[in-house]
Amino acid sequence: MCGIIGYNGFREAKNVLIDCLKRLDYRGYDSAGIGIIDDKLQVFKEVGEITHLEKEIPTIRGDIGIGHTRWATHGAVTKENAHPQISPNKKFAVIHNGIIENFKKIKEDLEKKGHTFTSQTDTEVIAHLIEDHYNGSLEEAVFETIKNIQGAYAIVVMCEDEPEKLIGARRESPLIVGVGDNENFIASDIPALLKYTNRVIYLDEGELCVVTKNSINIYDKNKKEIEKKKDIITWDYKDAEKSGFPHFMLKEIFDQPNTINQALRGRISEIGQTINFSEKIEKLLSNDIESINIVACGTSYYSGLVGKYVIEQTCRIPVIVELASEYRFFGTRNKSSLVIAITQSGETSDTLAALREANKSGCKTLAITNVIGSTATRITNGYILTQSGPEIGVAATKTFTSQIIVLLLAALKIASIKKTLSSNDIYYYILRLKELSRQIRLILDESNKIIKISEKIKDSNSIFFIGRGINFPLSLEGALKLKEISYIHAEGFAAGELKHGPFALLTKKTPVVAIVTKDSTYNKLLANIGEIKARGPQVIAIADENDSEIEKHADYVVRYPSNSTLLSCIPITVILQLLAYHVADLRNCPIDKPRNLAKSVTVE
């Protein structure tokens, strides 16, 4: 899982590549490198941050080049293993994102032929193969090479003897072409390019592109030239910058009043008292669904769990939520079941594999994603966009709440089709949904209060989160947010489950965050808090603004505005996000780039 950029144009390639790499580094960042052709092919690589690489590169002209940020999958984090990888004659340079599954075999075969390798990467074999296949045409050599390799790849290749062109090719890993004026780009992701162009072409499986300064030619896997349409990206590159916040994550948390409205925009009609999707999606949702399988990974999986409660409560059909990496091998496949895949990037490889399995077994599939044109949108029967704009912070925030909103809208749509909710009920939810963005603002205004509580718990070794019903997946999400950015061990539990084991872990030094809603389990939860208090931990309650009891039971209380039980999950999530953020901030953690993590996981 790495970031790739190729540039061919009129600007100094070095500046463009470094600039683009800085925007790609959320994809992985243990080392980076660039290669530029200025008469001769020259390659510069460093371990560590991009700024470090930037300092090490001498002044170099040349307006064609490739750049790469690496997140190690094969071989340790060293300068040798960073990309670009070059061929033995030092004329070919390759950058690669993905994993070549048969690279050991290829390497052995090449070694038998006398090749020696300088790195432990799977990528180096690609450079060697291209040199072997080269016969005066770089694209021919790349075509031959990709026939030899198995696995996932997005590659960009250049050759000293043909300094006018870049070749890009992909299978399973993402790759896009950025269309500029007198310049063109190849990149693994949109934010890398937005500063220079907003016109992109998405490459599909097995396709190959030849990119010069003034032309882009795309070929399918049979070497047949094909026409592809350009998409205009409507995000502004400024959208991808921090706009004054110390971290992208905080910016993205504060963005939620807007992104919630974005997710609702055009989909609710107050006057018609209806939920509206495109005809295709509505058909998919009314397709006599008997049950629903939700597949996802990480935070998206937790939004799926929230979705389960919402759909089951409103539509009265069973929902099975499965981790995509499990479903693809072990999931039950029922043709009358709708498979909903949730993936922010639309490129999460486990989720895509699960979708392909679902397609194979004849299930209808629906993707909920943030990225139009992503693979998930292309391999499903339909997709709903969360419309949250780019999310740069590795910890998902605004995309999580938007995913929940989309699931909720889908649930309400199914419920109105199945008539499990009346139009009055739908109207009730529409009015409550419209309240959400104001309610989030109220919580954001209280951010300082959450800092005070964060100070109390920032030195803990372990923190637990508990909740019942819809709040159970929220406790899981609260714990995930906290552990991924603050490095404090955190776990979420169903409140009723604590006494069946986890109680053994409770000490005075293990704070517990309890999510309390005024529903039928309210008294049971108060009892749970009582049990916890008896063991000595501090209890932080997240409670309804109208809850007058809770102060008697908890040490600290954070309030959220009253809403329907199903919808209060959104304001509660915002509180959990702020808590995780402030704890991590007080601990001086690198919030936007936690160690060992990357934003979109395109390897399995």
Added chain:
Amino acid sequence: MKCVILAAGEGKRMHPLTFTRPKVMLQIAKRPIIEWNLLNAIDAGLKEFVFVVGYKSEMVRDFFGNGEQWNVSIDYVNQGKALGTAHAIGMVERFVDDFIVLCGDTIFGANDIKNIIKTDNSIGIFEVENAEEYGIVETKDGFLVKIYEKMKKPFSNIINAGMYHFNKEIFNYIKKTNKSPRGEYEITDSINQLSKEKKIKGIFLKEWRDVVYPWHLLDANEEILKKIDRKIEGILEENIIIKGNVTIGKDTIIRSGSYITGPVIIGKNCKIGPNCYIRPHTAIGNNCHIGNACEIKNSIVMDNTNVPHQNYVGDSVIGSNCNLGAGTKIANLRLDKKNINIILNGKKIDTKRRKFGAVIGDNVQTGINSTINVGTTIGNNCFIGQSSSVKGEINSYSKIL
């Protein structure tokens, strides 16, 4: 000789109109600002153009393509992040030798462009009444001494008009230019450096129309409309009065009882009347509907917008896809006859006009009998409820009920 037109700016002072289009694509007398410059430059004999684009560049590119329709060649360079005029001009180094630069949001005259083509190393200058907002130019014997950025008390009324004739040398100075106090790379700094070593001729311009704020669109619109001819391609019913120079586009139908006083320009496929009164210096876009008992004066109405029943629109700019409810009226004169102020992005600005109506963005709907006060700005996608009375600055996506 190539002509470089700077067209990358967003035009924040043109909000809300520029939320959905770059500033240079704002229409004056039915053509984008940049097209007027293109036409004038073509008139002056130029054939090869480079547009430096950025903000919503696709709209410029889609409109002009490679320039075939104008029988010229147009090339594009994307500025990326807008870091100032020197940065923008620096972009074209590889594409030009001897070249003319025009600021895309100022309208220049063809004869002035001809004059600047004739003189190597020259800068267009212009005399204005109030020079506070502009770069002040100091000259000696017709040659540039120095350009001073916006001065509180300018010592001269001669300003930098935003039109230049350069050769390759300028790029050396652009590379040496540092960020100005306001954080941009300014071409005026590069020129000041150049002028120390090379003589730069100041060329006085005869025509110059700077378009900064929305009401400047009305000034520019008026100026251009004064030059149009009478050309009627639409369908006219009986009992219509058309006075002066009026242009009416194809498939537009003018219904009985309409009274149109030129100069007025009306686009294609519009429905005008019956019984409406369109007064001088009005430009109406394509697919618009101006209905019964409506009066429009000195205004710009963009494409697909309806002013359908009993409306008054005076000295205003209305975006595209808007619909005014029956009886919606826009005030354009203070009863105390003082200058009209407008609030733009939270800042109060004197328009220096006694008559000014409203600036309305795209996709705005108003209810019946709503009233819009002088100097109101309404953002995109707003909803002004029936009988409401609005004033000041209304943000996009607002609902006034």
